[in-house]
Amino acid sequence: MLEIKNLHAVVEGEDIEILKGVDLTINKGEIHAIMGPNGSGKSTLSKVVAGHPEYEVTKGEILFEGEDITELDADERAHLGLFLAFQYPVEVPGITNKTLLRESYNTIARSNGKEELDPLEFEDYLKSKLEIIDMKDSFLERSINTGFSGGEKKKNEVFQMAVLNPKLAFMDETDSGLDIDALKIVADGINKIAGGENAIVLVTHYQRLLNYVKPDYVHVMIDGKFVKSGDRKLALELEDQGYDWLENKTMVNGEAQ
Amino acid sequence: MSIAVKEKETILEFLEAKFDPSEVEVISSINEKGIRNVNDFAFPTKKDEEWRFTDLRSISRNHFVPVDQAGAKDVGDISQYYLPEALNSRLVFVNGVFDAKRSDISSLSDNITIGRLSEQGDNEAVKEHLDAYTNYDEDKDAFAALNDAHFRDGAFIHIPEETKTESPIHILNIFTDADKAFYATPRVLFVGEKYSKATIVEEHIGLADNEYLNVPVSEYKLFEGAHVHHARIQRDSKKASHVSRPIANLEQHAEYHSYTICLGAKLFRNDPRVVQNAEEVDFTVDALVLIDGEQIADTHSIMDHRRAHANSHQLHKVVVNDNAHSIFNGKIFVARDAQKIDSFQENRNLLLSVDGKVNTKPQLEIFADDVLCSHGATIGQLSDDEVFYLQSRGLTEQKSRELLVYAFTLESIESMEVESVHKLLLDEVIKYTNRDEEFVAVG
Numbered sequence: 001m002l003e004i005k006n007l008h009a010v011v012e013g014e015d016i017e018i019l020k021g022v023d024l025t026i027n028k029g030e031i032h033a034i035m036g037p038n039g040s041g042k043s044t045l046s047k048v049v050a051g052h053p054e055y056e057v058t059k060g061e062i063l064f065e066g067e068d069i070t071e072l073d074a075d076e077r078a079h080l081g082l083f084l085a086f087q088y089p090v091e092v093p094g095i096t097n098k099t100l101l102r103e104s105y106n107t108i109a110r111s112n113g114k115e116e117l118d119p120l121e122f123e124d125y126l127k128s129k130l131e132i133i134d135m136k137d138s139f140l141e142r143s144i145n146t147g148f149s150g151g152e153k154k155k156n157e158v159f160q161m162a163v164l165n166p167k168l169a170f171m172d173e174t175d176s177g178l179d180i181d182a183l184k185i186v187a188d189g190i191n192k193i194a195g196g197e198n199a200i201v202l203v204t205h206y207q208r209l210l211n212y213v214k215p216d217y218v219h220v221m222i223d224g225k226f227v228k229s230g231d232r233k234l235a236l237e238l239e240d241q242g243y244d245w246l247e248n249k250t251m252v253n254g255e256a257q
Numbered sequence: 258m259s260i261a262v263k264e265k266e267t268i269l270e271f272l273e274a275k276f277d278p279s280e281v282e283v284i285s286s287i288n289e290k291g292i293r294n295v296n297d298f299a300f301p302t303k304k305d306e307e308w309r310f311t312d313l314r315s316i317s318r319n320h321f322v323p324v325d326q327a328g329a330k331d332v333g334d335i336s337q338y339y340l341p342e343a344l345n346s347r348l349v350f351v352n353g354v355f356d357a358k359r360s361d362i363s364s365l366s367d368n369i370t371i372g373r374l375s376e377q378g379d380n381e382a383v384k385e386h387l388d389a390y391t392n393y394d395e396d397k398d399a400f401a402a403l404n405d406a407h408f409r410d411g412a413f414i415h416i417p418e419e420t421k422t423e424s425p426i427h428i429l430n431i432f433t434d435a436d437k438a439f440y441a442t443p444r445v446l447f448v449g450e451k452y453s454k455a456t457i458v459e460e461h462i463g464l465a466d467n468e469y470l471n472v473p474v475s476e477y478k479l480f481e482g483a484h485v486h487h488a489r490i491q492r493d494s495k496k497a498s499h500v501s502r503p504i505a506n507l508e509q510h511a512e513y514h515s516y517t518i519c520l521g522a523k524l525f526r527n528d529p530r531v532v533q534n535a536e537e538v539d540f541t542v543d544a545l546v547l548i549d550g551e552q553i554a555d556t557h558s559i560m561d562h563r564r565a566h567a568n569s570h571q572l573h574k575v576v577v578n579d580n581a582h583s584i585f586n587g588k589i590f591v592a593r594d595a596q597k598i599d600s601f602q603e604n605r606n607l608l609l610s611v612d613g614k615v616n617t618k619p620q621l622e623i624f625a626d627d628v629l630c631s632h633g634a635t636i637g638q639l640s641d642d643e644v645f646y647l648q649s650r651g652l653t654e655q656k657s658r659e660l661l662v663y664a665f666t667l668e669s670i671e672s673m674e675v676e677s678v679h680k681l682l683l684d685e686v687i688k689y690t691n692r693d694e695e696f697v698a699v700g
Contacts, residue, residue, distance in 0.1 A: 050649050054641060074648035075657075081417030083649070090646035103660075104650040111391075143664075160650065 001065060002026040002049075008059035011047045018044045020224035021060070026168065026199050027240045033202045033210055033235060036221035037243045039201055043087060045221070046170040050084035051170045062170070076103075077243055079111040079166030085174050086155035092144040097156065098126060100144055101163050109165060129162045132189045153180035159191040165193075168203045176207035187212030207235040222247055265299040267301075272321040272440055272470070276406045281378035284409065287388050298399040310584045310616045315498045315524045316403045321440040321470045324352040324410045328436030330465075332373035335359065335431055338462055340677050343427035346371070348412045351431045352469075353441030355410050364424055370415035371426065374446060377413050381447050386478050390506040390532065393474075400500040400526075404442040404474040411444030416453035416483075416662025425456040425675050430473070432494060434465030445475040449511075456486040458672055463494030464523060471522075475503040479511035479534075486674050488515050493521035496548065496608035501527045516672050517544040519554045530559040531596070537566040545669035545682075547689045549578035556584070560593045560596045571602040576662060576667050576689070577613035585617045587632070593624040596656055602632040607665050608656075609639070659690040 002025070014036040018041050023065040026032055036042045048055045049062060051074035062070050069077055092100070103124075106116040117125060126140055133155040154174050161169050171190070175183060190213050194200050202209060208217075210232065210246050219226045220243070226233065227246050276292050278285040279467060300317070301308040332351045345364030348371065349356040355373050362371050368486045370380070412428045430443050449455060459501030461471060471493060479485055485505075493499050499522040505513045519525050531540050560569050575583045587602050606615045619632040619688045640660050641678040647657035666686050 050645075052645050054645075073654065074645055075653050076649050078649055079649035086646060086649075088642075090643050092643065092647070092664050094667035095660055098652065100647070100660075103652060103656070105658075107653075108651040164650070186585065191509075 001028050003063040004049070004060070005063070006060040006061065007048070007057065009044065009055045009057050012054055012056045017058070018055070018224055019048065022221075022224070023228070023241045024219065026201065028197055028199055029195060030217065031194055031200045031202065031213065031215045033204060033215035033218045034221055035204060035207070035218060035235065035238060037247070038205065040221045043172050046084055046172045046201070046203050050074055050082060050092045054210070061096030073255055075107075075200060078166075079108055083161055083164060083169040085169060087170040087172040087176070089157055091146045091148075091155040093146045095144050096141050097144055098140040100125070100159055101126060101160065103200065104160075104164060123202040129159060132162045132192055133159045134185050135159065141213060149180065150177040154186055155179060158186055158193075162189065162193055165198075167197065167202070168199045170203060172203045173205065174202070175204055175206065183209065184212060209234045213214045220246055264524070267296060267298065267404055268300050269295060270300065271316055271319055273323060273326065275323040279375065279409050281375055281552070283384050283387055284374065285601050287405050288408070290394070291402050291407070294394060294397075294402035295399065295406045298397045299337055299645070300399050304343055307557055307586070310582075311524075311526060312582070313434070313524070315468075315496075315678050316470060317440050319468060319498075320374070321438045324354065324435070324441060326437070326440040327439035329439065330434040330471070332356070332359075332431055332433050333465070334408065335464075337413055338431070338460070340425065340458060340675065342559045342675055343425045343458065345460060346422065346424045347427040347429060348372075349429045349431065350412070350443055352433060352435075352439065353443055360689065364419070365422065366425075368417050368434075369422065369562070370413065370421060372413055374411040374413045375409060380415070381579055382411070383413060383446065386448050386476070387446050387631050388476070390476060390478060390501060391474070391504055392530070393503070398502070400472050403440075404444060404502070407440075407442040408444045408474075411446065414445075414447045414457070415447045416455050419448040419452050420450075421454035422456065425458050428457065428459045430459075430461045430471075432461070432463045432469055432471065432497065434467050435469070438468040439471070440470040440472065443473040445469070445473070447475070447477045447485070449477075449479045449485055449513070451480045452482040454481075454484040458488045458490065458675060458678060460490040460492070461499065461521075462492045463497055464578050465494060466496055467494055468496045469494065469498075471497055471499040473501055477503070477505040477513065477604070479505065479513055480508045482510040483508070483517055484512045487516070487519045488673060488675065488678055488680075489515065490678070491519050491521055491525060493525075495521060495523060495552070497522045498524040501525070504530045504532070505540070506532045507538045508539065510537050512539045512674075514541040515543065516541070516669070517556075518682060519544065519546040519548065520689070522554075523552060524556045525552070526545065526557075528557045530561065531569070532561045533563050533567050533689050536564045539568045539673055542567070542571045543669060544573045546573075546575040546581065546583055547666070548576070548581035550581060552581045554581070554583050555631060557586045557588075559590065560600060561604075562589070562595045562600065563599070564592075565594065565596045567595070567598050567600070569598070569600045573602075573604045573667065574586045574604045574666065575604070575615065576609065576665065577606065577615060580610075580612045582614040583616070586620060587618075587636075588620045589630055590631070591623040591625050591628050591630065596627040598625065598628040598630065600628070600630045604634040606636040607639070607662065607667075608636060609662070625649040659687070661688045662686070
């Protein structure tokens with residue numbers, strides 16, 4: 001479904017390379033976890049895949065269902081079925097969740113030649129998804145993320161994902177800052193959406209979320225590259241030993257080069 | 258070598274003066290004073306503190322004639338501009354001249370007086386209140402002087418004690434196309450007696466893309482406990498110059514809420530002033546400015562607290578695109594004995610282009626020691642992160658920007674009491690943000 005080949009990226013207009021040759025293949029139905037210390041480039045990778053204009057791909061390619069999407073705008077990628085759950089969801093006072101989601105849903109439907117939903121149909125559809133994140137109807141009428149608690153913002157990302165039903169979602173630190181109740185709700189939500197045709201990438205610093213959402217693959221990113229991949233056991237190893245042993249190894253390699 | 262001393266310029270340099278005092282005595286005495294002042298008061302320059310940032314060339318490079326010499330075109334059908342809520346409570350002025358055929362005040366109750374100033378010469382309220390609360394002579398205000406010298410007519414609204422208008426009153430100033438640039442001096446006198454209540458929509462609309470100079474003066478007097486909701490909508494021609502002088506004078510327990518919307522004109526200079534004349538009043542001086550192209554929108558407001566106990570608010574929201582230029586100077590005055598004032602001023606600017614310009618200056622002059630006055634000014638752009646967030650949800654970049662601008666303006670628009678005005682402004686915001694591209698309606 002997604003194939004990233006030797007991806008290099010810089011901040012637009014700057015020389016500092018943040019991604020230094022990333023390779024990743026994700027198939028239908030899989031759950032991947034990308035872990036790594038702060039500043040390793042894992043958030044950047046999610047933004048680059050989603051098409052943030054702040055970053056420039058200098059080398060390599062991103063193939064989504066066989067199509068090179070490296071040059072596409074963020075909205076075009078969304079139309080193809082990509083989704084990014086933001087680490088810091090943006091507040092938009094004055095526009096309700098419902099308004100945005102209807103606009104999003106119908107725009108994506110239109111671009112895929114599918115039928116749009118009228119306001120009444122859409123309202124029913126939205127309400128059917130609310131239980132996934134355990135929120136009340138009034139949540140729909142609130143301005144996007146405005147005055148939301150940290151937990152509500154993260155739940156809203158999961159809710160948007162449920163409504164838009166993307167083929168592939170990158171979830172950038174969706175677990176950070178959540179208390180235990182909120183973490184369980186968010187994890188349950190992800191589990192309900194995951195599986196079948198969808199693939200999910202969890203980008204996280206800690207393995208806490210991975211107790212509830214079981215990844216098929218775990219990749220460790222350090223200094224803009226994956227240094228180790230494995231299954232769920234790798235996450236537990238990291239929990240025990242931290243990232244130092246991997247970082248040291250890369251330093252040794254670095255010196256060796 | 259000799260040094261030429263240039264005499265000061267007056268506004269008369271830029272227009273064909275034709276000031277014959279009115280036959281109505283209460284008006285003619287103001288006309289005569291105005292004629293003296295207009296010859297005496299200097300036309301402002303950038304050396305004047307109050308005009309430092311304002312480019313007045315749309316006036317000073319022009320020559321305006323009286324409207325009867327301008328070859329003004331016929332007004333035609335303007336029913337699309339009538340507010341459905343005010344179909345029978347509307348006064349229409351075309352190029353500053355009253356239009357009886359298009360006005361309709363049949364829905365107002367008998368004891369409310371509404372009509373032409375020129376027909377109310379014997380009305381005690383007109384004699385008492387017309388030109389009674391302005392400070393324009395002390396300020397040596399050349400524009401107010403022009404209005405004083407030239408106006409022959411205007412709108413007069415008098416709401417008696419304990420009376421409320423059932424429908425909003427629409428004062429519709431229409432400006433037509435013309436062969437030559439002309440000037441007009443609309444005037445409004447509103448008197449709300451004790452515990453009266455009214456909603457007024459004052460609107461200026463240019464039908465074509467022509468140059469004219471629009472210099473309105475509006476005077477609002479609110480007696481004890483009077484409530485007024487005052488919407489002012491400026492949709493002049495994009496080549497017009499509009500210099501506005503609205504003033505409100507409030508007695509005890511009066512509530513005055515004003516909302517100015519600036520969409521049109523090449524140059525819009527607006528100097529709203531609210532004077533608190535007795536204790537315990539409540540007032541608002543909000544504005545929403547949407548400008549682009551080469552437009553200049555300049556607001557110099559005064560919230561003048563002279564007595565104790567007032568709540569006053571000012572939310573001045575501005576969106577600037579292209580080369581447009583917004584200027585804001587918000588004065589909050591609190592006199593020495595005016596304790597317990599709660600006043601808040603906020604100026605928020607959204608810059609959509611690299612070449613747009615914003616000057617903002619809060620100016621608080623407080624001589625009392627037990628007051629709560631605060632102000633804030635922000636100038637920002639749509640952030641990449643906001644746009645990216647919406648784009649990542651499938652909205653195009655253009656649509657994302659539209660939605661964010663729309664969200665920015667919404668707070669101001671929601672203050673509008675009259676439903677059709679609310680709707681009109683939403684359409685205007687959509688038009689402003691949309692420009693050439695197809696728009697898909699939101700919500």
